[in-house]
Amino acid sequence: MRRRRWPLLTVLAFGYAFLYVPILLLILYSFNESRLVTVWTGFSTKWYVELFRNKQLLDAAWLSVRIAAVNATLAVVLGTLAANALVRHGTFRGRTGFELLLTAPLVMPDVIIGLSLLLLFVAMQQTIGWPDGRGFTTITIAHVTFSMAYVAVVVRARLSQMDRSLEEAAMDLGARPLRVYLAITLPLIAPALLSGWLLAFTLSLDDLVIASFVAGPGSTTLPMVIYSSVRMGVSPQINALATIIVAVVTLAVVIAGISMRRGRGA
Amino acid sequence: MATLAERRSLEPWQDPKAVPYLRIDRITKKFGDVYAVDDVSLEIFQGEFFSLLGSSGCGKSTLLRMLAGLEYPSSGRIYIDGVDVTDVPAYSRPVNMMFQSYALFPHMSVEQNIEFGLKQDRMSRRERGERVGEMLELLKITELRKRRPDQLSGGQRQRVALARSLAKHPKLLLLDEPLGALDKRLRENTQFELVNLQERLGITFVTVTHDQEEAMTMSTRIAVMDAGQIMQVDTPTAIYEFPTCRLVAEFIGSINLFEGKVVATEGDEVVVETRVGRPMRMRSFHPMVLGTPVTVAVRPEKMRLCADFREDGVNQLKGRVEDIAYLGDVSIYRIRVGDGALVEMTLTNVQPRTEQALTWEQEVAIEWSPTSGVVLTE
Known part of the structure; x- marks a missing residue:
């Protein structure tokens, strides 16, 4: 007897529809001519043109991208160091505590991270005069604190899969520890570094809560602009912007996926 | 050369x-x-x-x-x-x-x-x-x-x-x-x-x-x-x-071990009394004190069939074939000797298997020479 497949396929279709129809609608309406978001009148790219004339939105987007890039880079460096310590240095004193503190931001509510960092920054400004005001620096620091935890998880998984004897072999063949790290370890964990970077980038790019706490005047990130403009009524420009972001994120996810798969094959 | x-x-x-x-x-x-x-x-x-x-x-x-x-x-x-x-x-x-x-x-x-x-x-x-x-x-x-x-x-x-x-x-x-x-x-x-x-x-x-x-x-x-x-x-x-x-004896290859103690020494040979058969006579490289607990170790391929079993023969044992493992080139025989001990013997299959002399439950006598084994003290 042939097994009937349509019940399963229906469930699957509903699942996908639930996840992706809203996004498809958003993309569709970004090409809508009407000012009203919910009424389709005809195809047009005028909202894209208007988007590129909207200085406030573009500035916010550029700020977000810069923060995301700096954050991702710092998070990869710190997260990799942390992962190295956990995987490579066995049971050092305070290992459990270190592990716990490292992964805490993964489960800590954003509101609490944001509030506590705000308090810290204010206190620091009063006592040592740095950071001077809040803006790019404070948002970046705030983002690094939680995204390095994600990077550490990704890199740690990769490192612990790696055959330890590869590094030992390199050392045995005369390579000093730094050289071993650069010539053997780094190339082998590179896929994890790349996906960690992309993950940290994305996390930073769409963070609204934490950024709202630690941002200052004149440092409005993209999610903050979108959120506040939506409250005053949605402009189709936002749809256009969202479409561009979806395209970029999709590309990034595809690249990360491919590089991870390649890494596993090696 | x-x-x-x-x-x-x-x-x-x-x-x-x-x-x-x-x-x-x-x-x-x-x-x-x-x-x-x-x-x-x-x-x-x-x-x-x-x-x-x-x-x-x-x-x-x-x-x-x-x-x-x-x-x-x-x-x-x-x-x-x-x-x-x-x-x-x-x-x-x-x-x-x-x-x-x-x-x-x-x-x-x-x-x-x-x-x-x-x-x-x-x-x-x-x-x-x-x-x-x-x-x-x-x-x-x-x-x-x-x-x-x-x-x-x-x-x-x-x-x-x-x-x-x-x-x-x-x-x-x-x-x-x-x-x-x-x-x-x-x-x-x-x-x-x-x-x-x-x-x-x-x-x-x-x-x-x-x-x-x-x-x-x-x-x-x-x-x-x-x-x-x-x-x-x-x-x-x-x-x-x-x-x-x-x-070491047990780790490398297989070996028959007989525990016992030294009851006499004659020249470079010692006589060891074990629970199996009559006292065994083995060459020893070291002088041994009477009464020392020792183990006589003999490899299975050093064992051979004994044609003329005598009551006073040296290192001769009587037993019954209990197991035969045919490996092609050699066969391993497990022989139950007096006191329930199993002795392993390896024989080269000179004749084709079908014409082999030994079969299950057969009464056999085996022997080994005093120089083809060792006496272990530990």
């Missing part, structure tokens, strides 16, 4: 004037409270093929890793060519190692793998190319030079790993289970190849293995290890024929 006696006198470990190439001086390695290697001393000479043999967890790999510098001893010293290298890090030691997993760098081609060690020595590009070519040729893998490790078979990987560890022309090569990952037929061929290569290059090999056959075929000498300690160091023949303790 040197006679056997002359060759014997040439063996460096019997020459008191010979200087060992590798000297391990009372090495101990502790992991927490566990002694992985416990007060081991060894002298290994230039050109030897030395095997560390033991079951898993006996400390042989840890010892090898300490020679490579991948592990530092808790106490004791290691000397290579007279130089104390105990505190020298792995990357500065004149030693190379072939890893059990081969540890080929997956992101490099065969060529780049072999070249890696040469690059660390800042050798010129031209010299490197020549050396890599030489290694590829030596191991007959020139056509694989552009491949990546995941495009190679197990046997090919083993060759690449060997080429890489030989590329720097080390005087001492450490091999961790060099044939462990190969299938049986490939392993047998590779054994001989490895020995030929070692003799041709004149390099000292120290290998770790749990496979006694492998150790027997390849080694000049074997050190049998157990629980971090060395039980016996000797040539394969001596290890097999004249084990010094029960553990």
